Amino acid sequence: MSGLQIISFIIIISSVLLQTHSADGDVYSAVLPHTVTALTDSCVLIPCTFNINTFEEKLQKTKQIYGIWLKKTSRFGEDKSSVVFNSSQNIIQGFRHIEMIGNLTERNCSTVFYNIMMNHSDPYYFRIEMEPKVFRVTFNTNQTDASDSSKTVRIKVIDLPQPPELKSNPDVSKSVMEGTAVNLICSAEAPCPKQPPTLSWTNIPKSANIITQLQEKPDKTHSVFSSMTFNASYMDHRMNISCTATYPRNISNNTTVNTTVMLRVLSDISVSVINCF
Structure with a gap:
């Protein structure tokens, strides 16, 4: 990251x-x-x-x-x-x-x-x-x-933070064509900008590029945003990608919360087979 x-x-x-x-x-x-x-x-x-x-x-x-x-x-x-x-x-x-x-x-x-x-x-x-x-x-x-x-x-x-919000463009849960450029955006509230949560990804596609930023919102509160872009591959079909937010604590152990989305990728071959019926 x-x-x-x-x-x-x-x-x-x-x-x-x-x-x-x-x-x-x-x-x-x-x-x-x-x-x-x-x-x-x-x-x-x-x-x-x-x-x-x-x-x-x-x-x-x-x-x-x-x-x-x-x-x-x-x-x-x-x-x-x-x-x-x-x-x-x-x-x-x-x-x-x-x-x-x-x-x-x-x-x-x-x-x-x-x-x-x-x-x-x-x-x-x-x-x-x-x-x-x-x-x-x-x-x-x-x-x-x-x-x-x-x-x-x-x-x-x-005592427990909200799980991070995970959005995708286009919506990977509704299937995307192989080779489509996909952008996943994970965001987590950062009530303490001096100790912001860290965002991490699991099952990262090989072509992925990740940028993480601490952003100031209109009301001057903050969130951490992590943007992952990649080209959809049929090899990643039905793969679960998770974004995990880890919040540091002063006394107790750090707290982690996560959100998961499943990739649904269609290949040209699968589309051709479908069109034959």
């Missing part, structure tokens, strides 16, 4: 959450996925960007800019246990490690949560503080009901 290459593309999809609010004349918004799925004993990236009107002017008045993540509630200050990350006080609570990889001065609040456990399944709110008292706000809150978790990002934790 070739080395991972990071590529990106842009398509508009509905899984991105954009909330715009205003308070005291300030208009602010954030872009977050509705849900990120995390694997236990791994990490998960929450892609996060925001916009605040007159942000550049506010930056000129700001001496320090901080990022905060709240769990379950958007009401900052009422319950100290709700703060899982606060860069102003170097607080990391309930997680072994949290790293804000985005640059807040560039409107990027992307954050990696490490060593995910089942009890981390919850809604999370992002808050920014520009000090001294330039601007403070918690993004993506329901202005009429602060307990409403539908307006923020939710971490969904699973």
